[in-house]
Amino acid sequence: MSDNTSTSENSERPSRRLNIDALKLHVLSHKIDVALWAIRIFTIIFTMGYFLPIFGTAHSAYYKALLSNAATSALRLHQRLGTVQFNRQFLAQLLLEDSCHYLFYSLIFIYVAPITLVLLPVVLFAILHSASYSLTLLDTLGQNAWWGARLLISIVEFQSRNILRLISFTEIVLMPLCVVLVLMGKAGLLTPFIYYHFLIQRYTSRRNPYTRNMFHELRILFESTAAKPTLPGFLRQALLAIVSFTSKLAPPQVAAAAPPQ
Template sequence: MSDNANNAEGTERPPQRSLNFEALKLHVLSHKIEVALWATRIFTVIFTLGYFIPIFGNAHSSYYKALLSNAATSALRLHQRLGTVQFTRQFVAQLLTEDSCHYLFYSLIFIYVAPITWVLLPVFLFGVLHSASYSLTLLDSLGHNAWWGARLLISLVEFQSRNILRIISMTEIVLMPICIILVLKGKAGLLTPFIYYHFLVQRYTSRRNPYTRNMFHEIRVLLESTAHKPNMPTIVRSVLLGIVNFATKLAPPQIPVPPSPTGSQ
């Protein structure tokens, strides 16, 4: 028995791979903007959760902190893509085509409006999607086998990326009538729906993210097919087709652009 025990104790165990924190440190120092973007997106996710589950602070405060974190993300992303600000017409035109500029305006629109739960959904989902993607890069710098549980969650997020982007685009569209209702209730300024309409136009004409444009098309097809059903009452058919015609007149000219698999912000 003692010999067996000694043999068992003498058996060499496979070495445990330690986390390479030095490599992580070097990665952070050499990719400061990317890491800062990852951090602001994490803060957006945390503050959004704090709004729904106000355990560590005031829900009202967490709502606006989430919007501010999203604004910081958008500003950093714009700096990363465009560099130094230039007071030229060409720079402004390029600025307005950037998705990050769209969501910087988005945060500024709703930061002066009473809290609306739907408003946080796009920034939360963008935060989850993009922070998950960069979290995988950080985990790789620690070691390819580091935190397999986190890797599993990240893979699930990336697997659902198309559905996440579709939810974001649908939320962007739904917020338009919500803005109008808020004006009627006195919870938003008269300019809010007009400014948000311009945001929606920018999302519709986005060069890198076609999901909002595609969602508008899907809604149009759904409404038209519903309106033309044989048993559809005439008044309902007229209302549905009226909505389609009104939205079509407001839509900007469609520009064909290549699709982006992960969207952008």
Template sequence: MSDTTSENNSNQQRPKGLEALKRHCIANKIDVALWAIRMLTIICAIFYVIPIFGNANNTYNKVLLANAATSALRLHQRLPRVSLTKEFLAELFAEDSCHYLLYSLIFLYVSPATLVLLPVVLFATLHSASYSLTLLDTLGQNSWWGARILISLIELQSRNILRLISFTEIILMPFTVFLILMGRAGLLTPFIYYHFLVQRYLSRRNPYTRNMFRELRLQIENLAQKPNLPLIIRKALYSMITITTKLAPVQAQAAAQ
């Protein structure tokens, strides 16, 4: 009880205001830089959807470049020491930040598509919201109450946002094939994106893509088992499940069995 009281007293005695915010920014340069780049990502995405300033294509590229910068900084935080070893490369490709660095590089060379920016912007919103709360606490408990309410709403919906991100990651796989047919992407785009999706499936810290694959499979199987469904559609649905299962990583297939 006394420990809790002393901790609360220390939090109350901790200096607040602009001077405290300045000291916090100096002491946490990389975290503040990440927050600033994520906010820039969101702003550029808004200007892409509503092209008030500048060229929409340039703004689209700025969103992906900002995401690449965020991913690179996060990789620097997670793996500060670089070494050209098999173990380091395995650790590098296992990081979620590396996945989204690859994601930005894939779609930088593809014609702009709003769907591509959705996972980037949602991740930027989630992470910037949590750190915005830290910055607001540094300013003081009663600062920017409207922003605090918005942050609370975002954190309340964090699970649904992560599910939407994983669903978009999956949908983008056939979407890249569609982009080729429209002449808006290169022939290698789906193959490179497939490797990105495999890494997302195998992610150690984010199980949402794996869970979304399972949810979609169950929903498609339930749909295929409906008695009034035409036979040709039922066969097409089962074929889609079979192909997707064969494309799943070996480790994932073993875990499922």
């Protein structure tokens, strides 16, 4: 009797820990979401391969990370907009999508010499979104599945606001860096102009206000720094000139948007 009881308990424990059948059913019913998750994992792996080129070269891993980000953005656009339509309304809606912005982002830098900073927004978005969906997969497997992974996911989600702020700061810093790359001969003459339009799209994003907020925070920082009496005059003039020049390039103010979901 005791042997039968222990046997039945042992047979129940794996099913409680890992519900493989539920996972298979989830994958079959959410193919696009799972594909997005898998591609984002590859983006993280390729980015790691850029810094630690164990398999292949760093150069190859860099462009694979950008291509996987482009694939993620294209698949996300298909998920949100459906079939492509050749009309003005569809084009306008396409340009409003954050996924379209980062599809352009990948296309901009795929023709530029490798820049480490370019991969930062790509890998941070991949970590942020893959962590969120990894929790869904773990919940499908069972509530007690892989507590260590759940701990890492909770850390990412807790820092999500700071991660999005870091992404927006990187987007802004890359603008003057593009100009420097042109002067160094590592980018084409059109790269800064194309990236400027990308930055305008990020600034006017309806679902992600972080780039717009970061511009505002940087303006306050520069103006408060310039107002310090101990700051040398030439630095004060330089900071105010940067603020004035950036303000002239900024698009018209848009209504505040809700954080990205």
